[in-house]
Amino acid sequence: MGAPASSFVLPESASRGLGTRPFGVYVHVPFCATRCGYCDFNTYTAGELGSAASPASWLDGLRGELELAAATLGSPPPADTVFVGGGTPSLLGADGLAQVLDAVRQAFGLADDAEVTTESNPESTSPEFFAGLRAAGYTRVSLGMQSAAPHVLRVLDRTHTPGRPARAAAEARDAGFEHVNLDLIYGTPGERTEDLRESVETVLAAGADHVSAYALIVEEGTALARRVRRGELPAPDDDVLAADYELIDSLLRGAGLHWYEVSNWAASPEARCRHNLGYWLGGDWWGAGPGAHSHVGGVRWWNVKHPARYAATVAGGELPVADHERLTGTDRHLERVMLELRLAEGLPLDVLAPSGREQAGAAVGEGLLDPGAAAEGRAVLTGRGRLLADAVVRRLVD
The missing domain is CATH 3.20.20.70 (Aldolase class I)
Incomplete structure (x- = not known):
């Protein structure tokens, strides 16, 4: 950083x-x-x-x-x-x-x-x-x-x-x-x-x-x-x-x-x-323009915010990067769970730690995850689960 x-x-x-x-x-x-x-x-x-x-x-x-x-x-x-x-x-x-x-x-x-x-x-x-x-x-x-x-x-x-x-x-x-x-x-x-x-x-x-x-x-x-x-x-x-x-x-x-x-x-x-x-789904993208964020292969960075400084930095031949970070394995796992769980296709249960899979089972019983999808090895939010998506994520990664 x-x-x-x-x-x-x-x-x-x-x-x-x-x-x-x-x-x-x-x-x-x-x-x-x-x-x-x-x-x-x-x-x-x-x-x-x-x-x-x-x-x-x-x-x-x-x-x-x-x-x-x-x-x-x-x-x-x-x-x-x-x-x-x-x-x-x-x-x-x-x-x-x-x-x-x-x-x-x-x-x-x-x-x-x-x-x-x-x-x-x-x-x-x-x-x-x-x-x-x-x-x-x-x-x-x-x-x-x-x-x-x-x-x-x-x-x-x-x-x-x-x-x-x-x-x-x-x-x-x-x-x-x-x-x-x-x-x-x-x-x-x-x-x-x-x-x-x-x-x-x-x-x-x-x-x-x-x-x-x-x-x-x-x-x-x-x-x-x-x-x-x-x-x-x-x-x-x-x-x-x-x-x-x-x-x-x-x-x-x-x-x-x-x-x-x-x-x-x-x-x-x-x-x-x-x-x-x-x-x-964890793809790569280049974010161009003032304040834009980028991600490539587990490295994330973001540009300077003000348009005048942005233009001046690029005119000087430099990338207008304000800061960057390298995501750890833990960071990338957390982001995968947080983002893929928001999708209708959900998240493969086998990417979770044993404690996370146990929590997923409990969430199925509470009506937060779809039981049919869980039987096929995926964590998929129910209608009620979508209302509490952030809380479900926390349970699956704690």
Whole structure:
């Protein structure tokens, strides 16, 4: 731990086997038009950055980092997946996002069947935007909807109009996107059951083939956390969150979307997000951009956060690495249990220690793990188990 950017060297042992595991590229776009009250991601508004950084200097830095990345990896495999996240990638426009994908393509190349996703804010999209993305080679779009209820969007400081995400999803499909995701957040203070039901029904009517639904987390340092601390808003209630999750799962399942990860549902295996599956199944990925995280062969590192420092570091010919760590065998085992248990396919029981297998048996008896899957040698969460996934993980690894 503690290595400065100039001394970061990827150990040869880490790059050994590169290409035998899924390999993805994540690109972090740090720009937002406004800051949402619940968000603690590494993002900046134009007012916060001033003249210190711009999309142009960020893009120059991205190209430089990807060139250094390819040299660091030696002979990197073509990317199986690319995910452009943020921040608000759609602020770059279709032309800017085309340049992002060109930079990835030039540094690594793309597999013939590569999945290429970008996140987008519905308000900064249009039919022409989606047509441009398709022409550039994007195959998947993820739209931030969060809720269909205006008063919920106000609490979250979301600026899009309630009906815009569904229209954006339709525009994406008309442009030729087969795979469209809509994000939901549940448990926002003031959200009623009927509000959540309307949000899910809006998603289904929009024809999305993938839905991500996340419980609201009050992150320290955010505007939302300050409002909760002052007593202006109540903190999310665990019982309400559990009931909300069960409602979401029931409505999506009834419409033919099935969970494949605790917070994600898809209409078919092809609709699943392959990039995120790479994370959950222990793949390799290079995270490019300010604050982005990477992982290759048991070594994890993360970039400097501020866009100006990021661009300056890359311009000096150095990888913009802020710090790194080498995962121990214990670390990797814990992460495997924690991540694979969240998947519908679950975790092979034989990777657990004897005490973990004993705990798995007890969890089956308590209705937390599926008995049929356990009989076939796998730990698979039940509906109740998904609500208590973190606690189940702790039991299996203690």
